[in-house]
Amino acid sequence: xxxxxxxxxxxxxxxxxxxxxxxxxxxxxxxxxxxxRPHEVLYLHQVDDPWSTLTAQRLAAVAIQYGVxxxxxxxxxxxxxxxxxxxxxxxxxRRDAALIAPAYxxxxxxxSQPSPGEVHRAQLILxxxxxxxxxxxxxxxxxxxxxxGQSLNAAEMAFGAAEPAAVLTALxxxxxxxxxxxxxxxxxxxxxxxxxxxxxxxxxxxxxxEALGCGHGPTGRxxxxxxxxxxxxxxxxxxxxxxxLEFFLSFRxxxxxxxxxxxxxxxxxxxxxxxxxxxxxxxMRGLPVPATKRNxxxxxxxxxAERLDLPFGRVCDPVGRPVERGLAILHGAIATGxxxxxxxxxxxxxxxxxxDAGSDRGLRRLVERAGLDWPQARVWMQDxxxxxxxxxxxxxxxxxxxxxxxxxxxxxxxTWGQDRLWLVENAIIETLGGARQSGxxxxxxxxx
Numbered sequence: 001x002x003x004x005x006x007x008x009x010x011x012x013x014x015x016x017x018x019x020x021x022x023x024x025x026x027x028x029x030x031x032x033x034x035x036x037r038p039h040e041v042l043y044l045h046q047v048d049d050p051w052s053t054l055t056a057q058r059l060a061a062v063a064i065q066y067g068v069x070x071x072x073x074x075x076x077x078x079x080x081x082x083x084x085x086x087x088x089x090x091x092x093x094r095r096d097a098a099l100i101a102p103a104y105x106x107x108x109x110x111x112s113q114p115s116p117g118e119v120h121r122a123q124l125i126l127x128x129x130x131x132x133x134x135x136x137x138x139x140x141x142x143x144x145x146x147x148x149g150q151s152l153n154a155a156e157m158a159f160g161a162a163e164p165a166a167v168l169t170a171l172x173x174x175x176x177x178x179x180x181x182x183x184x185x186x187x188x189x190x191x192x193x194x195x196x197x198x199x200x201x202x203x204x205x206x207x208x209x210e211a212l213g214c215g216h217g218p219t220g221r222x223x224x225x226x227x228x229x230x231x232x233x234x235x236x237x238x239x240x241x242x243x244x245l246e247f248f249l250s251f252r253x254x255x256x257x258x259x260x261x262x263x264x265x266x267x268x269x270x271x272x273x274x275x276x277x278x279x280x281x282x283x284m285r286g287l288p289v290p291a292t293k294r295n296x297x298x299x300x301x302x303x304x305a306e307r308l309d310l311p312f313g314r315v316c317d318p319v320g321r322p323v324e325r326g327l328a329i330l331h332g333a334i335a336t337g338x339x340x341x342x343x344x345x346x347x348x349x350x351x352x353x354x355x356d357a358g359s360d361r362g363l364r365r366l367v368e369r370a371g372l373d374w375p376q377a378r379v380w381m382q383d384x385x386x387x388x389x390x391x392x393x394x395x396x397x398x399x400x401x402x403x404x405x406x407x408x409x410x411x412x413x414x415t416w417g418q419d420r421l422w423l424v425e426n427a428i429i430e431t432l433g434g435a436r437q438s439g440x441x442x443x444x445x446x447x448x
Contacts, residue, residue: 009354012315015295016302021194028192029212039068039191039214041205044075044178045139046186047126048119050097050110051198053143055187057106058202060136061223066206066214072135073174074123074167075186081290082184085403092401092416094147099415099423103227104199109148120167122146125155127162127170134159182292195296199224200419204303227422229262231269234434238271242431245272245424248397248407249343251323251330252281254301257347258310259406259418264340266421270428272410276339277393278327278386279405281319301351304418314354322350322357325381329363331389332380333372342370 014020032039043059046052056072063070083089094110101108114122122142129138138159145152162170181190189196189205196205202224245267249256267274298315305312318326326346333342349355349366356362367377397407400414407416413427 052187056139311352331386
């Protein structure tokens, strides 16, 4: 076993350690109590980010329900390394926000990206409101006007406008704060050393606040209850005319591991064919993944894995040759109908068990656990035809304004992220003649 394969799982295990995380939490809380400070959440708002617009609309209710102080800061768009294919990201963000808003009882119109002039004017208004108790109301009003193409005049009359120099100063300060605390996106929340991104993680922050004794308020339910997969009944069964569920995956994506078995269960439950469409990892396509992003992803995946009751944390990074060997075998396994079993075994091995997939011993273990023959797998590894398939799959993702994994396509739906399996289920149910999920719903833990 190589040095990287020995050290990698130890480093990842430290980053994702529940024991160390809980110790940090106790340390932060003890410091807060000693200083007689209230519970405070920092919120980083990016004006031209649809996910920020949605998140801001729920934060006033969070502050009231849990009795916490939420301090907003304006930030710039993420740097290029954090937002590869920026135009695709913007187009996808508008589409995704419109899809998820109804489940959170919100509205969003994002027909086009606002102009730089409109964004600047919105920043002037929000900076004027940022020190007042009306910031989140202002963010809702400004966001609604900005994304629907309406005039910002009424918002400016209601909340005023700051001087341009004040906005430049505020953005620079917000960007420095974000970098110092270890993140890179807008629409993010920071509390006691931990980051929470957008509506998808707002419920996790609520769980943390409740654990600290902040209460759950009179409703007894979280403000941002996350939609989940239900595995319910449909009026009709899938048949030959039902489209396949296309699953775009990468063997270096921990989020793909979180989605793998749940996607298989979803397809199996509704009798829908599952088509695995593998791509090379971003870093192997020339797109950097700096340490800030890697560390956040590891910690976020650990929190998600705990919520989903999945193992995670002993990571042996398969970048490079291990991924290539794995994808060659996956390409062969798909042809024999055993692709899902091998993909699941490989991902579990490298993200939960610390298996070195670059060694014959480690890879053989993953191959045979999937019910495959090791001599046959060695033959598949000599076949380079998987590379053309991976590129074809990448191009198919890009045609849908998707660039990351895991992503999914079913019929007319194309969506990105393991958080969106409930949208995939909705599309399947509608195709099969059932009743879709229209609002927040709590699913079984393993399929949330």
